[in-house]
Amino acid sequence: MPRFYCPVDLATGLELELPAGAARHVQVLRLQPGDAITLFQGGLAGTGEFEARVTHMGRSSVRLQVGTHNAIEREALREVHLLAGITANERMDWLVEKATELGAASITPLLAERSVLKLKGERADKKRAHWQAIAIAACEQCGRNRVPVVAEAVDLAGWLEAGAQAPPMERLLLSLRAGSAPVGRFAGSLSPAVFLSGPEGGLSTAEEEAALANGFSPVTLGRRVLRAETAALAALAQLAQDD
Structure with a gap:
């Protein structure tokens, strides 16, 4: 139907x-x-x-x-908020669509230092409306009855400042640094979480250090280096459990 x-x-x-x-x-x-x-x-x-x-x-x-x-809900058992570096061209559209299908509770586009697409003003408003429409269409297709909010694009410093006032939740950072824990270790929890991943080229050293200093734990998806949009979705698929 x-x-x-x-x-x-x-x-x-x-x-x-x-x-x-x-x-x-x-x-x-x-x-x-x-x-x-x-x-x-x-x-x-x-x-x-x-x-x-x-x-x-x-x-x-x-x-x-x-x-x-x-009274039907098809939400993931775990509330996972995606903080994703803005990727170029249509890759961000694809990320928003698939993250919605996989159960992301919200999606915040991150204006990272290495983001190719730079947004501000009217252009940023139009992009946000475009991505929100994609999330709505994805909900219509996949059966979700709650549309994840696509937040206003923000840089990491701005998010961390705002996040200081938000309810506490587990913070995970996708990282290539040595000693990062497999993301699967965090998949069994049902506590709310925010997952941070960078754009093409990843987060800068300064951004990673800022995240780590603000309570993010570094995690890895394994030995292969995935595209930015693929990496975020691969982690989300493990963290946002359905059953």
Whole structure:
């Protein structure tokens, strides 16, 4: 059954007009009155999903009636927040999409020293909106009912300053330095965690040292050197357990 993100207050029996984005998707699929779909609100306040049925298809509008609420969640057992160095071209799009599918609780694009893509101002706002839309589409596809927030891009110093006020959680840093522990050693825990990985070329020495000084533990994925986006996802797959 097609699934659509609908960020409005949903309730059984409600008749509503779909927001423009969801309406376009319904029209692209050429759904007709009487066809069944699934709606989800995407946030912590609106968990689960709703059955719904199309009642009207207009040229630019779609109306439907909301049916039964199903308290279904498909979140990972462990809350893992990804702090990932911004990668070039479409690789960051791919990272956001797959991290959402793998269960990332949130995604913060990191303006690392070696990031090829530098963002600020209006361009940064547009990129963030683009990545958030990718996360929404990934949730529609994979069945998640909670959309991970794609945070504003930030440099490591800014994140560490803000993180000092955040609730404590395990901090893991992807590193090539000798003595780094296998990331699998941390896979059995259910405590919230943040995983930090760099862009192409990795984090700079100064960034690594700053992270280590702020409670990050260095971890490794093994003897092979993976691409930046692959490394972050490989670690996330181990840390964000489903069962």
